[in-house]
Amino acid sequence: xxxxxxxxxxxxxxxxxxxxxxxxxxxxxxxxxxxxxxxxxxxxxxxxxxxxxxxxxxxxxxxxxxxxxxxxxxxxxxxxxxxxxxxxxxxxxxxxxxxxxxxxxxxxxxxxxxxxxxxxxxxxxxxxxxxxxxxxxxxxxxxxxxxxxxxxxxxxxxxxxxxxxxxxxxxxxxxxxxxxxxxxxxxxxxxxxxxxxxxxxxxxxxxxxxxxxxxxxxxxxxxxxxxxxxxxxxxxxxxxxxxxxxxxxxxxxxxxxxxxxxxxxxxxxxxxxxxxxxxxxxxxxxxxxxxxxx
Numbered sequence: 001x002x003x004x005x006x007x008x009x010x011x012x013x014x015x016x017x018x019x020x021x022x023x024x025x026x027x028x029x030x031x032x033x034x035x036x037x038x039x040x041x042x043x044x045x046x047x048x049x050x051x052x053x054x055x056x057x058x059x060x061x062x063x064x065x066x067x068x069x070x071x072x073x074x075x076x077x078x079x080x081x082x083x084x085x086x087x088x089x090x091x092x093x094x095x096x097x098x099x100x101x102x103x104x105x106x107x108x109x110x111x112x113x114x115x116x117x118x119x120x121x122x123x124x125x126x127x128x129x130x131x132x133x134x135x136x137x138x139x140x141x142x143x144x145x146x147x148x149x150x151x152x153x154x155x156x157x158x159x160x161x162x163x164x165x166x167x168x169x170x171x172x173x174x175x176x177x178x179x180x181x182x183x184x185x186x187x188x189x190x191x192x193x194x195x196x197x198x199x200x201x202x203x204x205x206x207x208x209x210x211x212x213x214x215x216x217x218x219x220x221x222x223x224x225x226x227x228x229x230x231x232x233x234x235x236x237x238x239x240x241x242x243x244x245x246x247x248x249x250x251x252x253x254x255x256x257x258x259x260x261x262x263x264x265x266x267x268x269x270x271x272x273x274x275x276x277x278x279x280x281x282x283x284x285x286x287x288x289x290x291x292x293x294x
Contacts, residue, residue, distance in 0.1 A: 018246060019246045019247055019250045019251070021245060021246070022241075022242045022245045022246020022247075022250070022251045023242075023246065023250070023251065023254055023292075025238050025241050025242040025245070025246075026238070026239065026242035026243075026251050026254045026255075027254055027257055028238055029236075029238035029239040029241075029242055030235075030254065030255060030257050030258045030261060031261045032231050032234050032235040032238060033231070033232075033235040033239075033258065033261075034258055034261035034262050034264075034265055035231045035235075035261075035265065036056065036228050036231040036232045036235060037262070037265075038265040038269050038270075039056070039224055039227060039228035039231065040052055040053075040056060040228060041270075042269075043055070043056075043221060043224055043225065043228070046215075046221075047215060047217065047221065048209065048212050048213070048215070050205055050208040050209040050211075050212055051209040051212075051214055051215065051217075052225070053201075053205040053208075053209070054202065054205040054206045054209045055217065055221070055222070055228075055229075056225050056228040056229050056232055057198055057201045057202045057205055057229065057232065058202050058206075058225075058229070059225050059226045059228065059229025059230070059232075060198055060229035060230070060232045060233040060236075061195075061199065061202050062229070063226075063229055063230055063233055064077070064191070064194065064195055064198065064233055065077070065195075068191065073191065076191045077189075077191050077192055077195040078192060079188060079192040079193070079195075079196050080188055080189075080192065081188050082196075084180060084183070084188070085188075085192065085193065085196040086196070087180065088177050088180045088181070088193070088196070088197070089196055089197050089200045089201075091173045091174070091176050091177040091180070092173070092177050092197060092201075093200065093201070093204065094169075094170075094173045095170045095173040095174045095177065096170075096201075098166040098169045098170035098173065099115055099166070099167065099170040101162075101163065101166045102114070102115070102163045102164075102166040102167035102170060105161060105162060105163025113149060113150060114164060114167035114168050114170075114171060115167055115170055115171050115174075116146060116149045116171070116255065116256060117146070117168065117171040118171045118174050118175045118178070118252060118255055119142055119145065119146070119252040119253040119254075119255055119256065120142055120143070120146060121171055121172060121175035122175045122178050122179060122248050122249055122252035123138075123142050123249040123252065123253070125175055125176065125179045125248075126182070126247065126248045126249035126252075129179055130179065130182055130183070130247075130248065130249075132247045132248060132250075133249075134249050134250070134292070137291050138249070138292050140291055141253060141287075141288040141290070141291030141292035142249075142253050142288065142292060143288075144284060144287060144288040144291065145253050145256040145284070145285050145288030145292070146256070147284060148256060148259075148281045148282070148283070148284030148285035148287075148288055149256055149259055149285065150281070151277055151280050151281035151284055152259045152263075152277060152280070152281025152282060152284075152285070154277055175252070178243060178248055178252055179248050181193070181239075181240060181243035181244065181248070182243055182244075182248045190237060190240045190241060190244065191237075193240050194233065194236045194237055194240060197236065198233075198236075250292055253288060253292045256285045256288065257285060259281060259282065260282045260285060260286075263282065
């Protein structure tokens with residue numbers, strides 16, 4: 001896997017956003033992430049979630065370092081903007097902790113629905129922090145996409161609690177982390193952005209796993225973890241690339257596509273039938289993506 005950094009223009013300015021190409025890249029990224037989630041679901045049937053997280057992130061980190069060593073690019077793993085890299089990792093770590101709490105405190109549908117506020121927040125933050133402007137049709141696409149998620153998930157009505165606040169906080173932190181990808185200077189490499197995240201998450205997940213207890217792992221589990229790590233690494237590389245070449249406010253709404261990918265993986269791997277409301281929501285989400293790119 002090779003992830004090259006975008007080149008600046010002749011005058012030293014950043015190249016113009018390529019939103020169409022970025023949309024295709026991020027769609028592939030979320031498809032790959034959903035594949036990782038499916039593997040995690042399989043492993044979590046017999047292994048505690050923190051240990052699964054460690055196995056998958058450790059595999060991704062090993063693959064990244066081995067690839068960099070073979071092609072002679074180990075130096076590209078070192079961030080040239082360590083402060084920015086660390087800030088992004090801390091935001092993602094906080095996002096993970098908050099969404100896990102939300103999953104424990106809320107029905108999954110409600111937690112997902114609040115987490116999928118991220119594209120709307122990115123569009124707002126992109127306007128405030130990056131000066132990016134969505135057209136009225138683009139804004140309509142973002143809102144319609146969120147409506148599609150609501151249709152697909154059919155969330156119930158429940159009193160507000162700390163779980164709702166945690167899910168909303170998770171969406172805010174994830175949105176900030178995505179905006180930071182657009183703030184990264186051209187001198188920063190894609191590899192360094194991915195490596196900094198894995199270097200922090202791997203020991204963190206190991207620490208949590210040790211607290212809960214480690215169980216023996218079979219060769220088949222290791223193989224699945226390696227496959228999950230490869231997909232996780234590829235997903236992050238594609239995500240970084242998409243936000244590097246496209247405007248954050250345009251690229252972020254394609255996060256909604258995870259509902260579609262999740263449904264497809266459920267059908268083919270877990271024999272979970274696709275219900276009408278899921279298909280209806282998926283259709284609305286496809287419409288929203290088309291509008292965002294208008």
